[in-house]
Amino acid sequence: MKKTNQKYTLITGSSQGLGKAFAEICAKKMQNLILISLPNENNGKLAKELEEKYGIKAIQYEADLTKKEDLYKVIAFVKNYRINMLINNAGIGGAKRFEDATLTYLSDMVLLNILSLVTLTHQLLPVLKQEEEAYILNISSVAAFAPMPFKTVYPASKAFVYSFSRGLKSELEYSNIHVAVAHPGPMPTNENVTKRVKALTGMVKYSVLTPKETAEICLEKLLQKKTVIIPGKFNWFNSLLLRFLPIPLQLKILNGKLKPEASEIQSNG
Template sequence: MKETFAVITGASQGLGKSFAQELAQKKINLILISLPNEGLSDLCKNFQEQFGIRAVHYETDLSTQENVLTLANWINENYAVKILINNAGVGGTKKFDEASSAYIEKIIQINVMATTLLTHQLLANLKKQDKSYILNVSSLAAFSPIGYKTVYPASKAFIHSFSRGLYQELKATNVFVSVVNPGPMKTNEDTTKRIEGQGFLASMTALKPEKVAKYCIQQLEKRDTVIMVNRFSWLCLRILPIWIKLPMLTNKIKKELTITP
């Protein structure tokens, strides 16, 4: 039987790295993807030595469509994919009229284009396995617009809607689709600074990537279509009317402007 692999984008740090760790512990082979020079080679070696699995890596910038297509071709030509985790994403906090076009384009290209296109290109591969899984990483931000982020929540709302629609379309096939909507996580130095800039409560309630990853994989195995890590926050966002939550969240996020470069 041909070996199968889990593909994880944004795998060098934060939630992506925690996903890789969790799957490696379950003896699942890995294809790890991130930007160049982020230590993927050493990470793969560590997983192979510690867990006795196969772990390969691919370094590329997913904000370019050509790079996504090249990556997908490389995977399809060489590996059988059982799990696809679209984790790579980018955000930030800026006044919309002060954001550069490159800044806006990067959010859309990575969060929307890369996730959608890579899923499309790997779907035939996933369908060849007995059972396969797609997990897309959205955000609680998908459930409300937010000033000073504007494009990011919209991109995550797209991911949530895309995932739910694809789940329904593939429901009768061997490919199961799920989406996770985690809250703030201290995934890297920049994100940690932004969370801490929102105050003590935000810092204390920030999620730990390793716990989120463990819970997500558990729920994916249980075929949970929408994974909610923080149900209380999700419920608040669903219940609160837009005229309350929009200014409330915007004022909270505005504090990040003083510490965001």
């Protein structure tokens, strides 16, 4: 297949929540899109709607990025296109007692949040380097700044994304590629998450932004070539608390907040 002359933005996890918001905003900016999502998530419908609404090209590709064969099929496919922006958004989380979580659940989280992100970035660097200017945006979380009981693997995976992104940014400092990492706070992204977000109390409740608000801030800061992006003043303040409060105190507070959520999910499951 001959490589197209048009440039594309590649977004993983693009069918709902933050990924969908990124797709809408990028399309509005007249960026052509390659939208990656799980099968049967109406990503084709989204691609068609964005094409018709904004007059851009939107290509949908369905794949399970936790599966090695799917991941490498995505890579082989997208290498046929000129890509000047990679948004590694796909990820999974949730609250569960570690011993109650299945190994499949934990493995999928590591495979999606870490391995697929690293693999896509590594394999697409040569493609991005062919452009005059290119961008990588990796989506971490405010959770990256603290260990969390009843989430254990999720914040650890997001801490990896933060560390990886900062290191890669330094390596590519004098190249054509700008690397940024974003740390969103709580967002109503799907039905289950929305229910949990609505139950938030205290300062955390005021840190909630919509996916659209979060995506707008992230893209604006990315194009300004900021390295660490924390959308929202309350999320920025919360990130400071998480980074500078003594860890035993953090864990005590988070244990009290997250244990009921994990217990409720366990009883409903």
